[in-house]
Amino acid sequence: MHDEVLRRIHTRRWKPGELIPSEADLAREFGCARATVNRALRELAEDGLLERRRKAGTRVAMHPVRKATLEIPIIRTEIEAKGLAYRYSLISSELTAPPPDVRARMQAAPGADMLHLAALHLANGRAYVFEDRWINLQAVPEAAEADFSRISANEWLVENVPFEGGDIAFSALAAGPREAGILSCREGESLFVIDRSTWMGDATITMVRLIFAPGYQMHTEL
Amino acid sequence: MHDEVLRRIHTRRWKPGELIPSEADLAREFGCARATVNRALRELAEDGLLERRRKAGTRVAMHPVRKATLEIPIIRTEIEAKGLAYRYSLISSELTAPPPDVRARMQAAPGADMLHLAALHLANGRAYVFEDRWINLQAVPEAAEADFSRISANEWLVENVPFEGGDIAFSALAAGPREAGILSCREGESLFVIDRSTWMGDATITMVRLIFAPGYQMHTEL
DNA sequence: GAGTGGTCTAGACCACTGT
DNA sequence: CAGTGGTCTAGACCACTCC
Numbered sequence: 001m002h003d004e005v006l007r008r009i010h011t012r013r014w015k016p017g018e019l020i021p022s023e024a025d026l027a028r029e030f031g032c033a034r035a036t037v038n039r040a041l042r043e044l045a046e047d048g049l050l051e052r053r054r055k056a057g058t059r060v061a062m063h064p065v066r067k068a069t070l071e072i073p074i075i076r077t078e079i080e081a082k083g084l085a086y087r088y089s090l091i092s093s094e095l096t097a098p099p100p101d102v103r104a105r106m107q108a109a110p111g112a113d114m115l116h117l118a119a120l121h122l123a124n125g126r127a128y129v130f131e132d133r134w135i136n137l138q139a140v141p142e143a144a145e146a147d148f149s150r151i152s153a154n155e156w157l158v159e160n161v162p163f164e165g166g167d168i169a170f171s172a173l174a175a176g177p178r179e180a181g182i183l184s185c186r187e188g189e190s191l192f193v194i195d196r197s198t199w200m201g202d203a204t205i206t207m208v209r210l211i212f213a214p215g216y217q218m219h220t221e222l
Numbered sequence: 223m224h225d226e227v228l229r230r231i232h233t234r235r236w237k238p239g240e241l242i243p244s245e246a247d248l249a250r251e252f253g254c255a256r257a258t259v260n261r262a263l264r265e266l267a268e269d270g271l272l273e274r275r276r277k278a279g280t281r282v283a284m285h286p287v288r289k290a291t292l293e294i295p296i297i298r299t300e301i302e303a304k305g306l307a308y309r310y311s312l313i314s315s316e317l318t319a320p321p322p323d324v325r326a327r328m329q330a331a332p333g334a335d336m337l338h339l340a341a342l343h344l345a346n347g348r349a350y351v352f353e354d355r356w357i358n359l360q361a362v363p364e365a366a367e368a369d370f371s372r373i374s375a376n377e378w379l380v381e382n383v384p385f386e387g388g389d390i391a392f393s394a395l396a397a398g399p400r401e402a403g404i405l406s407c408r409e410g411e412s413l414f415v416i417d418r419s420t421w422m423g424d425a426t427i428t429m430v431r432l433i434f435a436p437g438y439q440m441h442t443e444l
Numbered sequence: 445g446a447g448t449g450g451t452c453t454a455g456a457c458c459a460c461t462g463t
Numbered sequence: 464c465a466g467t468g469g470t471c472t473a474g475a476c477c478a479c480t481c482c
Binding site: 244245257264274276277280 | 447
């Protein structure tokens with residue numbers, strides 16, 4: 001069912017922009033229940049291949065906005081999945097007041113201290129990614145007790161703190177003196193960067209910047 | 223239903239790694255049909271929050287591999303969605319034999335020419351992204367007739383050529399002389415890059431490298 | 445073998461929305 | 464207001480996989 005509809009889209013029997021038969025008609029044509037048709041069409045709509053509106057019917061998407069699904073793994077898992085040896089090193093950990101931009105984006109109380117961590121993840125002994133993170137202790141008080149010299153905040157948070165949502169931004173950054181020193185690369189080299197923040201309820205839990213060593217590629221399929 | 227299960231995960235009433243009741247049990251508890259429970263749990267499993275195995279049952283994911291869904295829009299649409307004026311400029315178009323790495327990745331016949339395009343997309347008159355693309359004319363012969371000085375290959379392909387899948391890689395690149403010239407930036411500046419290829423059946427349709435002007439961020443939510 | 449999820453059927457009511 | 468998709472019920476059979 002799902003596959004047959006997909007075939008009709010790919011073979012252009014149903015062309016982009018075209019209205020396709022209603023669920024009831026398709027159920028009759030395929031000799032199956034409407035629920036089956038509904039599920040197939042709903043899945044294809046979630047994949048961006050169909051556009052559905054009540055009363056108006058179902059159309060083949062004019063511009064199939066393909067959605068790439070990025071899996072965001074724990075860094076240790078990502079490195080070990082490549083068959084490399086993982087090592088982790090805490091660079092610094094301090095309780096301090098965040099700079100204004102961080103405080104603003106985390107909607108934190110003016111006087112409150114936060115946990116600021118810097119750490120390096122290594123693959124086969126070579127710098128892989130530098131993690132610069134702020135943790136909101138008002139939202140996650142138990143983070144004050146965690147031993148981030150043993151386990152990375154990345155891993156500890158995923159295992160211990162549930163979250164409802166967050167946002168991610170990907171960009172490129174030229175290595176400054178600090179990044180060059182930590183990642184053992186030349187100043188000015190082009191580095192891949194992920195900025196991420198996660199929230200639960202109305203509290204921002206953590207903000208992190210991941211700066212990857214030169215040559216890093218993030219890969220996914222369509 | 224879906225939301226209530228989500229609540230139980232977030233409030234840790236069901237903890238990571240824990241086995242939750244079977245669909246039949248939950249249907250009794252919630253006083254609803256098993257199909258309803260099934261749909262809710264299936265969706266949460268697709269989001270990476272649950273792990274399901276026949277006979278073994280359903281568990282709360284230990285490491286909730288959150289999946290960020292990237293929407294890959296047409297460049298014109300992306301620029302216009304930001305409220306900026308879109309302009310497009312074809313830099314070069316030639317029919318030529320691809321370099322060995324391109325030919326290898328596209329699994330093309332040794333002697334075959336391909337269409338090689340270079341183009342610039344502008345937002346409010348400023349360089350936004352440089353598009354360097356190869357199109358496999360064996361897979362898409364009608365591309366030879368298209369007028370890529372009028373419509374970008376990006377847009378033409380999305381509208382005219384269906385595809386089954388592809389892969390995307392994101393990385394960072396230091397601007398060389400060519401990129402600096404085209405994107406009006408300094409040599410050595412750090413640029414965000416997307417490499418994408420798409421296929422249909424067993425033929426690779428196109429390979430494209432998108433090099434974005436400095437400061438570009440790709441953004442999504444979790 | 446037994447218990448789980450995966451998928452389907454047949455039917456129902458509802459919510460939205462274009463005409 | 465009529466037609467569409469959105470969601471649900473109650474029941475069934477099957478496929479897989481752990482024991």
